[in-house]
Amino acid sequence: MSVFEYAPxxxxxxxxxxxxxxxxxxxxEFVDGHGTPFKTVNPATEEVLSEVAEADAADxxxxxxxARRAHDRTWSRMPGAERAKYLYRIARIIQERSRELAVLExxxxxxxxxxxxxVDVPIVAAHFFYYAGxxxxxxxxxxxxxxxxxxxxxIPWNFPLLMLAWKVAPALACGNTVVxxxxxxxxxxxxxxxxxxxxxxxxxxxxxxxxxxxxxxQALVAHPDVDKVAFTGSTEVGKAIARTVAGTSKKVTxxxxxxxxxxxxxxxxxxxxxxxxxxxxxxxxxxxCCAGSRxxxxxxxxxxxxxxxxxxxxxxxxxxxxDKNTDVGAINSAEQLARIRELSAIGEQEGAGRWSAPCxxxxxxxxxxxxxxxxxxxxxxxxxxxxxxxxxxxxxxxTPSEAVEKANNTPYGLSAGVWTEKGSRILHVxxxxxxxxxxxxxxxxxxxxxxxxxxKESGQxxxxxxxxxxxxLKGGDL
Amino acid sequence: xxxxxxxFSDVTRSEASLRRFLHGLPGVDQVGAEARAAMLGxxxxxxxxxxxxxxxxxxxxxxxxxxxxxTHGKVRALASKAQRPDPADPTCPxxxxxxxxxxxxxxxxxxxxASGVHVAAVATAFPSGRAALDVKLADTRDAxxxxxxxxxMVIDRGAFLSGRYLQVFEEIVAVRxxxxxxxxxxxxxxxxxxxxxxxxxxxxxxxxxxxxMAGGHFIKTSTGKVQPAATLPVxxxxxxxxxxxxxxxxxxxxxxxxxxxxxxxxxxxxxVVVNEVAGADWLVPEWFRFGASTLLNELLMQRTKLTTGxxxxxxxxxxx
Numbered sequence: 015m016s017v018f019e020y021a022p023x024x025x026x027x028x029x030x031x032x033x034x035x036x037x038x039x040x041x042x043e044f045v046d047g048h049g050t051p052f053k054t055v056n057p058a059t060e061e062v063l064s065e066v067a068e069a070d071a072a073d074x075x076x077x078x079x080x081a082r083r084a085h086d087r088t089w090s091r092m093p094g095a096e097r098a099k100y101l102y103r104i105a106r107i108i109q110e111r112s113r114e115l116a117v118l119e120x121x122x123x124x125x126x127x128x129x130x131x132x133v134d135v136p137i138v139a140a141h142f143f144y145y146a147g148x149x150x151x152x153x154x155x156x157x158x159x160x161x162x163x164x165x166x167x168x169i170p171w172n173f174p175l176l177m178l179a180w181k182v183a184p185a186l187a188c189g190n191t192v193v194x195x196x197x198x199x200x201x202x203x204x205x206x207x208x209x210x211x212x213x214x215x216x217x218x219x220x221x222x223x224x225x226x227x228x229x230x231x232q233a234l235v236a237h238p239d240v241d242k243v244a245f246t247g248s249t250e251v252g253k254a255i256a257r258t259v260a261g262t263s264k265k266v267t268x269x270x271x272x273x274x275x276x277x278x279x280x281x282x283x284x285x286x287x288x289x290x291x292x293x294x295x296x297x298x299x300x301x302x303c304c305a306g307s308r309x310x311x312x313x314x315x316x317x318x319x320x321x322x323x324x325x326x327x328x329x330x331x332x333x334x335x336x337d338k339n340t341d342v343g344a345i346n347s348a349e350q351l352a353r354i355r356e357l358s359a360i361g362e363q364e365g366a367g368r369w370s371a372p373c374x375x376x377x378x379x380x381x382x383x384x385x386x387x388x389x390x391x392x393x394x395x396x397x398x399x400x401x402x403x404x405x406x407x408x409x410x411x412x413t414p415s416e417a418v419e420k421a422n423n424t425p426y427g428l429s430a431g432v433w434t435e436k437g438s439r440i441l442h443v444x445x446x447x448x449x450x451x452x453x454x455x456x457x458x459x460x461x462x463x464x465x466x467x468x469x470k471e472s473g474q475x476x477x478x479x480x481x482x483x484x485x486x487l488k489g490g491d492l
Numbered sequence: 493x494x495x496x497x498x499x500f501s502d503v504t505r506s507e508a509s510l511r512r513f514l515h516g517l518p519g520v521d522q523v524g525a526e527a528r529a530a531m532l533g534x535x536x537x538x539x540x541x542x543x544x545x546x547x548x549x550x551x552x553x554x555x556x557x558x559x560x561x562x563t564h565g566k567v568r569a570l571a572s573k574a575q576r577p578d579p580a581d582p583t584c585p586x587x588x589x590x591x592x593x594x595x596x597x598x599x600x601x602x603x604x605x606a607s608g609v610h611v612a613a614v615a616t617a618f619p620s621g622r623a624a625l626d627v628k629l630a631d632t633r634d635a636x637x638x639x640x641x642x643x644x645m646v647i648d649r650g651a652f653l654s655g656r657y658l659q660v661f662e663e664i665v666a667v668r669x670x671x672x673x674x675x676x677x678x679x680x681x682x683x684x685x686x687x688x689x690x691x692x693x694x695x696x697x698x699x700x701x702x703x704x705m706a707g708g709h710f711i712k713t714s715t716g717k718v719q720p721a722a723t724l725p726v727x728x729x730x731x732x733x734x735x736x737x738x739x740x741x742x743x744x745x746x747x748x749x750x751x752x753x754x755x756x757x758x759x760x761x762x763x764v765v766v767n768e769v770a771g772a773d774w775l776v777p778e779w780f781r782f783g784a785s786t787l788l789n790e791l792l793m794q795r796t797k798l799t800t801g802x803x804x805x806x807x808x809x810x811x812x
Binding site: 017018020021022106128132154281282283284285286289290329339435456 | 525540
């Protein structure tokens with residue numbers, strides 16, 4: 015009999031109504047922008063999905079003004095229990111419209127529908143539920159109950175709606191109002207979220223969404239009436255933002271890049287470690303700031319782990335993001351694809367061994383096969399620079415202390431993974447790793463109750479959990 | 493078989509060496525294993541793939557009756573059903589085997605004749621396995637003499653859980669020898685772990701290697717008499733074991749989840765796990781079976797639904 019081929023199982027696009035054009039969301043209304051509208055494309059097909067308004071400095075001004083008014087007159091004065099009602103309502107609407115959000119996220123970002131459906135959207139809803147619960151309990155936060163004011167938030171394209179939730183939910187729970195700029199390649203779910211705010215009868219101006227590229231973001235973070243800047247994205251832009259706000263009274267939290275070590279000891283549960291390695295670097299096409307992009311494997315099991323890993327990578331299903339059986343989707347943009355290609359080429363030039371999973375890539379769209387490099391050392395650029403794609407660098411170590419040294423030998427410090435069946439080793443190694451999150455025998459697990467953030471060039475401040483409130487309350491100063 | 497005995501003779505030389513080997517196997521992380529199985533359970537198998545999967549699942553069924561109330565009449569009826577699961581549709585494949593107690597083997601054999609459907613007999617004081625080795629071996633020989641093509645034995649879980657691995661190993665070897673037929677052939681041996689009693693995935697992995705080294709042709713999850721019976725993650729861990737065993741020795745061993753698989757959807761999830769964990773080589777009745785009774789009619793109803801576009805209901809399918 016023939017091989018068991020899964021027939022195409024596409025999720026229907028009909029559940030979501032993508033409009034031909036979108037305006038900005040300011041003061042509770044969709045309004046025209048004054049910049050040059052730009053197109054957002056489906057990275058899996060290069061099809062234009064919609065045309066989106068660009069906010070210029072005047073539009074940003076209007077948005078900040080609307081946020082200020084809403085903050086001063088309504089939102090910051092409202093009892094926490096009342097704010098909670100809105101947040102719970104938003105959370106419930108997100109659940110009700112989860113299929114629509116998941117399909118739109120997959121279309122605009124290129125991520126597999128399975129991931130948008132099973133990871134992104136459920137955690138988005140969970141985040142709103144979680145912080146809704148805090149809104150009337152801020153007294154017990156440890157940071158007081160006074161909001162900071164107007165928050166300017168700039169988010170990346172890898173988890174568009176999830177990063178929105180991480181920013182908006184705690185800000186609103188604490189009584190702040192927000193002006194949020196989604197990434198220029200993935201604005202659509204943020205604009206659908208704006209509709210959800212309308213549906214929830216959220217008071218006008220509490221959430222404002224300004225679309226655009228770097229200039230719009232720059233205008234927002236530099237605006238004198240923005241009290242708080244929250245940014246997730248590249249370390250390069252994060253540094254520029256830090257320079258912009260230096261010497262002002264603005265508070266800032268930054269969640270930046272990473273080059274996380276995923277450390278596999280010889281007593282690891284190997285089958286699950288292989289799953290964790292795959293999840294660590296190929297989840298969301300490797301477009302994950304906390305991706306386990308450096309595999310550190312103990313030399314005594316390196317060969318076996320590598321053989322198992324390659325066998326597993328060969329079963330990854332790469333292709334149409336809307337197919338429910340797809341594991342790895344499209345690279346988000348031509349620019350990102352170019353960067354991944356460039357760094358991979360450098361890896362080869364520097365002498366690392368390149369291996370890609372055998373898979374057929376679609377002709378149109380932006381695609382890169384799941385790839386690993388062997389024989390990588392700390393001196394290679396692919397072991398130091400964030401590739402932000404489905405590319406794994408494999409390094410080896412001999413002893414636990416060497417593993418820790420190598421893991422920490424990076425300007426970043428966002429996350430790390432430890433794989434061993436020995437509990438004492440987990441605790442010993444984890445306590446020495448300079449990373450904001452250390453996962454033990456798992457990877458890339460997120461929960462609204464758990465704080466997330468980086469050491470060193472991976473950023474400052476924490477999002478999630480009680481710690482995440484510090485960024486949005488006046489008593490949260492370090 | 494002789495090749496295997498030599499391959500692992502160092503390992504099975506003593507209780508200590510066998511224990512060292514089994515405890516040296518990589519551990520199984522419970523959370524990770526269950527998450528992986530659950531993820532594979534989300535695969536969406538539609539249209540042509542579903543049709544293919546349903547027919548394959550039917551061909552993999554060991555249609556089972558293991559009741560104190562079993563009679564020759566009941567077994568004859570089941571054996572007829574095994575050959576013509578859907579009398580209304582001649583294109584419907586027959587199942588792999590009929591699984592009965594040893595005293596029903598002759599009856600099943602007579603009804604099945606040369607149909608190609610095998611007769612499997614549970615033996616070795618099934619389901620508890622609590623009897624002297626001689627009794628277990630006599631039980632096995634009885635079934636083989638009556639014409640059983642396959643023997644489903646149970647391991648001594650008491651011995652396994654108290655760490656007497658060599659005893660379990662030697663018992664499997666002895667039962668395997670008792671499977672010999674006068675014509676020089678041998679009944680195929682399936683080794684049942686009763687994973688619901690072994691409880692941990694580490695135990696399941698160790699039992700899998702133990703049974704494979706002892707020469708079992710198949711490893712099987714459960715008797716169906718203990719809850720939980722087959723689960724997706726347990727079966728996945730066993731599939732990992734047969735995959736790794738082939739890598740190490742070149743020998744293929746089959747896997748049979750049994751008990752608790754009742755819906756087509758469940759059966760298809762198992763096939764997905766076979767496909768993505770062990771590989772397509774195992775997607776044949778020779779190497780993968782479902783121990784089931786009610787599952788068959790569920791598969792038939794889904795099959796009819798898929799071919800006719802109508803869902804007809806249980807009255808249109810035979811009870812046995």
